[in-house]
Amino acid sequence: MTKRYVLVHDENKCIGCQACNVACRSENNVPESVTRIQVRIEGPYGNFPHLHFKYNRVSCEQCENAPCVKVCPTGAAYVNADGIVSINEKKCVGCLYCVAACPYKVRFINPETRVPDKCDFCKETRLARGEEPACVSVCPTQALTFGDANDLNSEVRKVLDTKPHYQQKVNLGTEPRVYRIPSRKGGIKA
Amino acid sequence: MKLDRRTFIKGAGAGTATCALATLPGSLAALGHSELQGSAESVASICEMCSTRCPISARVVNGKNVSILGNANAKSFGGAVCARGGAGHSQLYDKQRIVKPLKRVGERGEGNWQEIEWDEAYRTIAENLNRIKAEHGAQSVAFSSKSGSLSGHLFHLAKAFGSPNTFTHASTCPGSYVIAAKAMFGGKIKRDLSNSKYIINFGHNLYEGINMSETRGMMNAQMEKGAKLVVFEPRFSIVADKADEWYAIKPGTDVAVALAICHVLIKDDLYDKEFVAQYVTGFDEFAKEVNAYTPEWAESVSDVPAEDIRRITHEYAAAAPHALVDFGHRSSFTTEEFEMRRALYAANVLVGNIERKGGLYFGKKAASYNKFAGDKVAPTLAKPGVDGMPKIDAKRIDMVDEQYAMTWSSGGIYQTILDATLDAVPYQLRAWVMSRTNPMQTMTDRARIVETLQKLDFVVACDIYISESAAYADIFLPESTYLERDEEIADKSGKNPAYYVRQRVVETIGDTKPSWQIWKELADELGQGQFFPWENMETLQLFQVQRDVNLLRRIKDEGFVSFGKPLMLRERSMVSAFAASYPNAKPVDEDGTYASHLSFKTPSGKIELSSDKVEKMAPGRGVIRYREVTMKKADELFFIQGKVAVHTNSATQNVPMLANLMSDNALWIHPITAGLLNISSGDKIRIYNDTGSEEGHALVTPGIRPDTVFAYMGCGSKNKELARATGKGVHCGNLLPHVTSPVTGMNLHTTGVKVAKI
Numbered sequence: 001m002t003k004r005y006v007l008v009h010d011e012n013k014c015i016g017c018q019a020c021n022v023a024c025r026s027e028n029n030v031p032e033s034v035t036r037i038q039v040r041i042e043g044p045y046g047n048f049p050h051l052h053f054k055y056n057r058v059s060c061e062q063c064e065n066a067p068c069v070k071v072c073p074t075g076a077a078y079v080n081a082d083g084i085v086s087i088n089e090k091k092c093v094g095c096l097y098c099v100a101a102c103p104y105k106v107r108f109i110n111p112e113t114r115v116p117d118k119c120d121f122c123k124e125t126r127l128a129r130g131e132e133p134a135c136v137s138v139c140p141t142q143a144l145t146f147g148d149a150n151d152l153n154s155e156v157r158k159v160l161d162t163k164p165h166y167q168q169k170v171n172l173g174t175e176p177r178v179y180r181i182p183s184r185k186g187g188i189k190a
Numbered sequence: 191m192k193l194d195r196r197t198f199i200k201g202a203g204a205g206t207a208t209c210a211l212a213t214l215p216g217s218l219a220a221l222g223h224s225e226l227q228g229s230a231e232s233v234a235s236i237c238e239m240c241s242t243r244c245p246i247s248a249r250v251v252n253g254k255n256v257s258i259l260g261n262a263n264a265k266s267f268g269g270a271v272c273a274r275g276g277a278g279h280s281q282l283y284d285k286q287r288i289v290k291p292l293k294r295v296g297e298r299g300e301g302n303w304q305e306i307e308w309d310e311a312y313r314t315i316a317e318n319l320n321r322i323k324a325e326h327g328a329q330s331v332a333f334s335s336k337s338g339s340l341s342g343h344l345f346h347l348a349k350a351f352g353s354p355n356t357f358t359h360a361s362t363c364p365g366s367y368v369i370a371a372k373a374m375f376g377g378k379i380k381r382d383l384s385n386s387k388y389i390i391n392f393g394h395n396l397y398e399g400i401n402m403s404e405t406r407g408m409m410n411a412q413m414e415k416g417a418k419l420v421v422f423e424p425r426f427s428i429v430a431d432k433a434d435e436w437y438a439i440k441p442g443t444d445v446a447v448a449l450a451i452c453h454v455l456i457k458d459d460l461y462d463k464e465f466v467a468q469y470v471t472g473f474d475e476f477a478k479e480v481n482a483y484t485p486e487w488a489e490s491v492s493d494v495p496a497e498d499i500r501r502i503t504h505e506y507a508a509a510a511p512h513a514l515v516d517f518g519h520r521s522s523f524t525t526e527e528f529e530m531r532r533a534l535y536a537a538n539v540l541v542g543n544i545e546r547k548g549g550l551y552f553g554k555k556a557a558s559y560n561k562f563a564g565d566k567v568a569p570t571l572a573k574p575g576v577d578g579m580p581k582i583d584a585k586r587i588d589m590v591d592e593q594y595a596m597t598w599s600s601g602g603i604y605q606t607i608l609d610a611t612l613d614a615v616p617y618q619l620r621a622w623v624m625s626r627t628n629p630m631q632t633m634t635d636r637a638r639i640v641e642t643l644q645k646l647d648f649v650v651a652c653d654i655y656i657s658e659s660a661a662y663a664d665i666f667l668p669e670s671t672y673l674e675r676d677e678e679i680a681d682k683s684g685k686n687p688a689y690y691v692r693q694r695v696v697e698t699i700g701d702t703k704p705s706w707q708i709w710k711e712l713a714d715e716l717g718q719g720q721f722f723p724w725e726n727m728e729t730l731q732l733f734q735v736q737r738d739v740n741l742l743r744r745i746k747d748e749g750f751v752s753f754g755k756p757l758m759l760r761e762r763s764m765v766s767a768f769a770a771s772y773p774n775a776k777p778v779d780e781d782g783t784y785a786s787h788l789s790f791k792t793p794s795g796k797i798e799l800s801s802d803k804v805e806k807m808a809p810g811r812g813v814i815r816y817r818e819v820t821m822k823k824a825d826e827l828f829f830i831q832g833k834v835a836v837h838t839n840s841a842t843q844n845v846p847m848l849a850n851l852m853s854d855n856a857l858w859i860h861p862i863t864a865g866l867l868n869i870s871s872g873d874k875i876r877i878y879n880d881t882g883s884e885e886g887h888a889l890v891t892p893g894i895r896p897d898t899v900f901a902y903m904g905c906g907s908k909n910k911e912l913a914r915a916t917g918k919g920v921h922c923g924n925l926l927p928h929v930t931s932p933v934t935g936m937n938l939h940t941t942g943v944k945v946a947k948i
Contacts, residue, residue: 010413012413012432013396013409013413015397015400015405015409015429015432015835016272016835017272017273017397017398017400017426017835017836018835018836018851019270019271019273019275019276019835021273021851022273022276022277022847022848022851023259023271023276025847026255026256026258026277026279027257028275029255030849032471032846032850041428044431044891044892045428046425046891046892047892048438048860048892048893048896049436049437050436051426051892051893052431053428053431053437069939077937120420136258137270138259138260138269138270138271138272138276139270140268140270140271140272140400140402140405141272141397141405141406141409142268142409142410144408166747181912185431
C-alpha cells in the first residue's frame with residue numbers, strides 16, 4: 001500500500017515556543033529572510049479575564065488536491081507517491097504561479113536557489129534517514145504527531161481516530177494532510 | 191589573518207554587504223573563519239543557551255552547520271530542544287561574536303577596542319589585580335559569574351587570590367526559593383510535576399521560561415493524565431492560557447493567597463495531621479498566625495475571589511498527596527519573597543506531599559542512594575581539593591547583617607557590589623572580574639551600575655559577546671562557546687542518581703579559550719599556579735571518576751547516564767520495587783515505605799514551618815507572616831517582567847537566529863488603561879519613574895491587568911557592540927529600583943511606572 005504521510009498539530013500541547021521553526025531552519029538550511037514553518041501565537045481572544053490564545057501552525061498543508069500543483073505549467077510542482085507536495089527544481093521556470101495559488105500562503109521563493117520552497121516534511125534530509133521531521137523530533141511538548149495514515153497501527157492513525165480534529169480551509173477542496181486538534185479553550189468543546 | 195582564495199572571496203562578499211558598518215575588532219567578521227571542523231557523528235553534550243543545561247546530541251553537517259537535538263538517553267528530556275538550544279550554532283559562528291582578547295582604548299563604555307594577545311591580557315590583569323591586592327587587600331576585588339559548571343573555576347581563582355567576594359546571579363533571579371527551602375527543609379527540594387494530579391502555579395511560566403524536563407512533565411500531566419492546573423499571574427502568559435483556571439492576581443500579593451490556602455487547609459481540617467506530627471515543627475505557631483488569613487481577607491488584598499480560593503484548596507486537598515503548589519523559579523516579585531516562598535512550601539507540607547509521587551522530593555544522589563541500596567549501585571564522583579589554600583580573614587561585602595547569613599554560601603547578594611564600590615559599605619571595592627554575567631540587564635538600577643563600573647580601578651569581563659556590562663571592561667576575554675568546550679562531569683540526579691558531561695562538538699573557532707583554562711592561566715600569571723595543579727579538563731574528569739576510564743567513556747559515549755530506579759521514600763510502590771532489586775537494601779518500614787528514614791538538614795531535623803534559627807537571624811521572621819508592601823506610587827502602574835521562549839534573560843538577544851525571531855519587547859497595556867492614556871497598539875511611548883526613563887512601543891492587549899504593564903526582559907541594550915539588540919525595546923533594568931529584600935537579599939523586579947504617548 002502506498003504511504004500517506006500526515007501531520008497532526010495539537011493546539012492544546014503547543015506552546016508557540018518556535019523550537020520547530022529553529023530546528024527546521026537548521027536542518028533544511030532555510031535562509032534567514034524566509035521560513036518553512038512558524039507557529040503564530042494569535043490573540044488573546046475573548047474578554048478579560050476569559051481569554052485564550054490560538055497556536056496557528058503556518059506551514060505547507062500538503063494538500064491532496066494542491067492548487068500549487070494544478071497551476072504549475074511545467075510539472076515542477078507535483079505530489080509525490082508518498083503524498084508529499086514536492087518541487088522539481090530542474091523543471092521550475094520561476095513563474096510564481098504556485099506562490100500566488102497557495103491559499104495558505106506558505107510557498108516562497110528561496111532567495112538563494114531562486115526556486116519556490118516550502119515544508120516537505122524533511123523528506124530529503126531526515127525522512128530519507130528514517131527519522132521524523134525536525135519539527136516533530138524537537139517539539140518540547142510533543143504537540144506534533146507524524147506518520148503514515150495508511151498504516152492502521154501508526155500513532156498518527158490512533159490520534160486521528162480518537163481525537164477531534166479539523167483541517168484549514170476545507171471549503172476550498174484542498175484536502176490538507178495537516179490536521180489540527182483544536183484548543184479546548186477555542187470555543188469547541190472536545 | 192591567512193589570506194587564501196577562499197577568505198579573499200568571502201571577505202569581498204562580506205565587504206559589499208556590510209560596507210556601511212565598521213567591523214568590530216576581535217569579532218569573527220574581523221578575523222574570518224574557515225569551515226567548521228568537528229564531529230560528523232553525533233556527540234553527546236550539554237546545552238548552554240540557558241541555565242537549565244539540557245542534555246543534547248550534536249553533530250557537524252557538511253562542515254558548515256551544527257545539528258543540535260536533545261539527547262534521547264535522557265528520558266525526561268525526550269530528545270527535545272527548545273528554540274534557543276536549536277540555535278546554538280547560530281551563536282557559534284555569529285560574525286559579531288568576539289574571538290580575540292581585547293583591551294579598551296577609549297573611555298570605559300565608549301566602545302573603542304584593540305585586539306591583543308592572551309599574554310598581554312593576562313599580564314595586564316595580573317599587574318592590576320596584584321597591585322590592588324598589595325595596596326588595598328585581596329578582598330577589594332569582587333568576582334562574579336553565572337552559576338554553572340565553570341563558575342567553580344573562577345571562584346577557585348578568587349579564593350586562591352584571597353578574596354571572599356564571589357557572587358552568582360542568584361539574588362537577581364532564583365535566590366529566594368533556594369533560601370526559603372534552606373530555612374524550612376535544610377536544602378533544595380524538587381517538584382514531581384509529571385506525576386501531579388493538581389498543580390497550583392504562581393506565575394512559574396514553564397511554557398515560556400522553558401525547563402525541558404519540567405515543561406514536558408507538566409504538559410504530559412495536563413494533557414495525557416488529566417492533571418488540573420490553576421495559575422495565579424497578573425499577565426495572561428502561555429502557562430495562564432494552558433491553565434484550567436487563570437486568576438489575574440494583583441502583583442506582589444501571591445503570599446496572601448498562599449497563606450489563605452494554608453488557612454483553609456487547617457481550618458477545614460484538610461491537612462495531613464500524621465505527616466505534620468511526624469515531620470514538622472513549629473506547626474502551632476504557624477496555625478495561630480494563619481488563623482487571620484481568611485480567603486475573604488486574601489481577596490481584599492489580591493483580587494482573587496474568596497470562594498475560588500476555598501474551592502481550589504478543597505480540590506487540591508482531595509488530589510493530595512499527588513498534588514503540589516509550585517514554588518516557582520524567578521523569585522524577585524516582592525520584597526516579601528522569603529515569606530511568599532515559605533508560604534508556598536507550607537501549602538505543600540500541610541498536604542504531606544513530600545517524597546510522594548506528584549509532590550515534592552529530594553534529589554537522590556549516589557552516596558545516599560547507595561546507602562539505601564546497601565550496594566554501590568551508582569558510582570560516586572571525587573571532588574578535587576587543593577591543599578594550602580590561603581586563609582581569608584576579610585568578611586564578604588554582603589556580611590552587613592546576620593539576616594542574610596543563608597545567602598553567603600548560595601551566591602551572595604550580587605548587588606552589594608554597587609554599595610561597596612559607590613559607598614564603601616562595608617568597605618571599598620576596587621576591581622570586578624566578571625564572567626558570563628550581564629548585571630547591567632539582570633540587576634536593577636542601570637545608572638548605578640554604570641556609575642559603579644566607571645568608579646572601579648579595574649574591570650575584567652569574560653564572555654562570548656561584548657554584553658552591555660562587558661562594554662565597560664578594561665580587558666575583555668573571549669570564552670569559547672559550549673560547543674567548543676569540555677567540562678567536568680556534572681551530577682544530574684533526580685529520583686535516582688545520574689551524571690552527564692559537556693563535550694566539544696567542534697574545534698575552537700578563533701582565538702578563544704574555555705574559562706577553566708583562562709582562569710588557570712591567569713592564576714599562573716598572578717603567581718598562584720600551584721593552586722591549579724591539574725593539567726587539563728581530562729585530568730579533572732579522570733580524577734572525578736577515580737581513574738575508572740570505562741565509566742568516563744560510558745558517560746562520554748552516552749552523554750547522560752542514570753543508575754538504579756526511581757525512589758521516593760514515602761511512595762510504597764517505588765520503595766517495594768527498590769527493595770526487591772537490591773538484596774542488601776535497607777529494611778522497609780511496616781507500612782511498606784522508607785518513611786522513617788526521611789529526615790531534614792535543619793537544626794531540629796524536621797521541616798521547620800516556624801524556625802527559631804530564622805527568628806535569631808531576622809527577629810520577627812521566625813513565623814511566616816504577611817506584611818503589606820508598597821511597590822508603586824498611587825498614580826503609577828505596576829511594572830512586571832517575564833521570560834519569552836526564544837530568549838534567555840539578557841544573554842541571547844544578539845544571536846542571529848533568535849534576534850530574527852524577536853528583537854524587541856513591546857509594553858503590554860490593558861485596553862481600558864490604554865484608552866485613558868490615549869494609546870493604541872504600536873504607538874511610541876515613554877515609560878518612566880524615579881529610577882529611569884525608557885522609550886518603547888505599546889501592545890494593547892486584554893492579557894494583562896488594567897493596573898499593570900508588562901515587558902519581556904532582556905531587550906533594549908544600550909551599548910553599540912550588540913548590533914542586533916542595541917536600542918531595540920524597553921530596558922527593564924533601567925526602570926527597576928535598587929532594593930535588597932530581607933533575609934533572601936533579593937533584587938526586586940516589580941515597581942511602579944508611568945506611561946505616556948510620545
